[in-house]
Amino acid sequence: MRNQYITRHIFLMVLSVFLCTSSFAQKAKKDKVRLKANYVKIMNSEIYFDLEASAKVDGENVNVSKVELVIYNVVDEEQLELGKATTNMGGKARFKLKDLSSIKPDSTNTYNIEVSFEGNESFKGASKSLSFKNANIDAKLVTIDSINYVTATLVNKLTDSIIVGQSLKVLVQRLFKPLVIQEFNETDENGTILVPIPEGIPGVDGNLIIEVVLNDSDEFGTVKALVNAPIGKLIVDESTFDERTMWSPRNKTPLFLLILPNVLTFAIWGIIIYLITNLFKISKS
Amino acid sequence: MKNYDKILNDLVPQEFGKRGVIWTISLLVLIILGIIAYIDQVIKGQVVTNMNDYALWGVYISNFVFFVATSFVGTVTVAVLRLTNNTWRTPIVRIAEIISVAAIIMAGLTITIDMGRPDRLLNLFIHARMQSPITWDVIIIPTYIMVSLLLLYFPLLPDFGLLKKYYEEKNPTLSKWYGKLSLNWTGSDAQKTIQLKSIHIIALLIIPVGFMLQTIDAWLFSTLFRVGWDSTNMGAYFISGAAVAGVGALVTVVYVLQKVYKLEDYITDYHFDKLGKFLVLTCLIYLYFNLNEYLIPQLTSKKEATTHINVLLTGQFAPLFWFVIIGGLIVPVVVLLFKKGRKPLPMFIIGLLVVLGSWWKRYLIVTPTLLHPFLPIQGVPEEWRHYFPSLHEWLITIATLAMALLIITILVRYVPIIPIQRTADEQEELELNKSTKL
Numbered sequence: 001m002r003n004q005y006i007t008r009h010i011f012l013m014v015l016s017v018f019l020c021t022s023s024f025a026q027k028a029k030k031d032k033v034r035l036k037a038n039y040v041k042i043m044n045s046e047i048y049f050d051l052e053a054s055a056k057v058d059g060e061n062v063n064v065s066k067v068e069l070v071i072y073n074v075v076d077e078e079q080l081e082l083g084k085a086t087t088n089m090g091g092k093a094r095f096k097l098k099d100l101s102s103i104k105p106d107s108t109n110t111y112n113i114e115v116s117f118e119g120n121e122s123f124k125g126a127s128k129s130l131s132f133k134n135a136n137i138d139a140k141l142v143t144i145d146s147i148n149y150v151t152a153t154l155v156n157k158l159t160d161s162i163i164v165g166q167s168l169k170v171l172v173q174r175l176f177k178p179l180v181i182q183e184f185n186e187t188d189e190n191g192t193i194l195v196p197i198p199e200g201i202p203g204v205d206g207n208l209i210i211e212v213v214l215n216d217s218d219e220f221g222t223v224k225a226l227v228n229a230p231i232g233k234l235i236v237d238e239s240t241f242d243e244r245t246m247w248s249p250r251n252k253t254p255l256f257l258l259i260l261p262n263v264l265t266f267a268i269w270g271i272i273i274y275l276i277t278n279l280f281k282i283s284k285s
Numbered sequence: 286m287k288n289y290d291k292i293l294n295d296l297v298p299q300e301f302g303k304r305g306v307i308w309t310i311s312l313l314v315l316i317i318l319g320i321i322a323y324i325d326q327v328i329k330g331q332v333v334t335n336m337n338d339y340a341l342w343g344v345y346i347s348n349f350v351f352f353v354a355t356s357f358v359g360t361v362t363v364a365v366l367r368l369t370n371n372t373w374r375t376p377i378v379r380i381a382e383i384i385s386v387a388a389i390i391m392a393g394l395t396i397t398i399d400m401g402r403p404d405r406l407l408n409l410f411i412h413a414r415m416q417s418p419i420t421w422d423v424i425i426i427p428t429y430i431m432v433s434l435l436l437l438y439f440p441l442l443p444d445f446g447l448l449k450k451y452y453e454e455k456n457p458t459l460s461k462w463y464g465k466l467s468l469n470w471t472g473s474d475a476q477k478t479i480q481l482k483s484i485h486i487i488a489l490l491i492i493p494v495g496f497m498l499q500t501i502d503a504w505l506f507s508t509l510f511r512v513g514w515d516s517t518n519m520g521a522y523f524i525s526g527a528a529v530a531g532v533g534a535l536v537t538v539v540y541v542l543q544k545v546y547k548l549e550d551y552i553t554d555y556h557f558d559k560l561g562k563f564l565v566l567t568c569l570i571y572l573y574f575n576l577n578e579y580l581i582p583q584l585t586s587k588k589e590a591t592t593h594i595n596v597l598l599t600g601q602f603a604p605l606f607w608f609v610i611i612g613g614l615i616v617p618v619v620v621l622l623f624k625k626g627r628k629p630l631p632m633f634i635i636g637l638l639v640v641l642g643s644w645w646k647r648y649l650i651v652t653p654t655l656l657h658p659f660l661p662i663q664g665v666p667e668e669w670r671h672y673f674p675s676l677h678e679w680l681i682t683i684a685t686l687a688m689a690l691l692i693i694t695i696l697v698r699y700v701p702i703i704p705i706q707r708t709a710d711e712q713e714e715l716e717l718n719k720s721t722k723l
């Protein structure tokens with residue numbers, strides 16, 4: 001009987017140790033983070049790296065938010081820290097470069113970047129390498145036989161030579177995302193494309209912003225040139241900014257709303273004051 | 286004269302008995318718990334509540350709307366019955382005025398509790414935009430508080446005069462206070478003329494002000510272009526709902542005071558019968574507006590409206606919705622249609638049901654709509670899809686209800702709940718009529 005009692009206790013102890021360790025092991029299991037990094041250069045404007053962290057958790061792809069990513073410039077196996085960026089709720093982060101001269105290329109004039117995540121309680125560490133060369137797009141608007149075209153030349157900045165056979169995309173900027181005008185335009189032997197811009201595209205004050213984009217090239221990353229083109233169909237701005245409306249700030253309240261509630265308020269409070277004076281009259285009579 | 290003395294002895298404010306003391310202490314305990322919870326809320330911020338990006342108005346706003354609705358009792362019972370010369374109103378008007386004052390004061394306080402930064406309250410006035418119904422609300426609530434206080438105070442003047450004399454020997458300190466409050470009332474013709482004229486003006490004034498209050502409260506919702514709120518029916522819907530909440534609260538409080546202070550000679554079955562009929566009328570009107578509010582969107586079947594109404598009719602809010610409609614409106618109408626149903630005890634039970642239904646009705650007006658935004662709820666924590674008040678919210682809300690009851694309790698302790706002078710005058714008039722007939 002006593003033996004049976006001891007056996008039961010030993011069995012329960014072994015079981016609890018097993019359960020504790022297995023639950024601990026479950027907690028200790030970390031998921032792997034996948035990093036994505038894209039280099040984006042906007043001509044005569046900003047240069048940045050678009051970073052993204054995701055992971056497969058319980059068989060489902062999820063964005064990994066609030067992780068700190070460290071960005072390094074790799075030069076001859078030496079890592080120079082450029083800075084840090086933290087992912088947002090969508091698992092995305094953007095790291096801006098002041099200009100390309102703030103990072104160094106290697107001996108082949110290729111810029112090497114490494115994005116690194118140290119790991120945390122939930123995720124293992126990860127890193128992502130990125131290499132690109134410096135390219136430029138020179139884009140402008142031309143009119144040939146009353147037809148408006150955007151012409152762009154893709155240049156390897158390092159060698160100052162034109163780049164042939166690369167596909168450039170032409171888009172026009174819209175409110176939420178750019179609208180594609182022509183998707184595939186290969187640069188000719190002069191490294192140039194010539195794309196007609198359709199008539200009648202609406203733009204505020206008739207202005208359009210045309211984008212010429214070398215999209216996610218293995219060699220040059222993403223390079224974008226913006227062209228201001230005053231060739232759009234004029235949009236009449238129907239802004240009520242200067243009018244007195246229900247949605248205006250307080251200094252532009254519609255007059256009826258200033259007059260009516262104030263008249264009512266003063267009238268009612270006038271009566272209230274009269275009633276209070278009646279209390280004084282009662283007190284004195 | 287003997288009759289007059291009896292009336293005076295019966296109707297002077299009475300000291301609390303053992304039950305009264307326990308009741309007051311219980312209310313104070315609830316209030317203290319609520320104050321502690323509120324201090325914690327102010328220190329930690331509204332993170333202690335279960336409100337979130339979607340349910341950004343929670344139980345505080347529901348409670349605020351309930352208080353605003355209940356305060357309407359002053360308008361419907363006092364002003365309307367006074368202007369229509371319904372003599373049966375005499376023993377219940379004071380109670381209605383007291384409830385009205387307590388409810389509207391607590392409405393003003395509750396809306397401040399809902400503010401994340403109450404220290405910025407003044408900004409509501411400094412940076413007010415006349416386009417916003419919130420600004421109108423900020424104006425109308427103090428206005429209604431003022432009118433309600435005047436409506437309570439003016440008719441009290443003769444009674445304070447009587448109480449001054451009554452307590453002259455028994456309790457000189459109290460007598461002194463009543464003397465100050467009576468504003469040297471002697472009952473002179475000049476005083477009576479000013480008093481009656483003033484009461485008549487307030488009775489006229491409180492009707493538009495009361496209607497404005499309820500309508501603005503409704504417009505806080507209906508101007509927001511949200512499913513369930515975006516309705517031209519909303520103003521009338523709120524006014525009728527307020528009448529139900531107000532009369533329901535009145536019935537309940539009248540019963541309790543009748544029993545506690547043994548006022549069966551003054552608040553009789555006849556008064557309950559009248560109040561019962563009044564409650565039926567308000568419930569029927571409110572049912573009609575409910576029908577408008579829910580049936581038409583269901584018939585026109587706009588996607589968002591149908592989803593919203595289905596959540597109420599058959600979804601997660603269905604038990605509460607049907608309790609409000611059946612328990613808070615249909616059952617009262619059915620029971621009160623029978624004469625036996627309009628006896629004091631059934632009336633009290635029905636009154637409680639109506640008040641409970643009215644409170645949850647405001648919760649149903651606020652919460653389900655907020656949980657159905659136009660844009661799909663995506664990429665947010667699961668708990669944001671649901672809302673149920675946190676412990677802090679419950680403690681604070683219960684404390685505000687307790688505060689309203691405490692205001693009523695304190696006023697009942699020091700103010701005659703049935704107008705003494707008016708009751709005596711009516712009694713005298715009645716006896717005079719009898720003797721003239723003989």
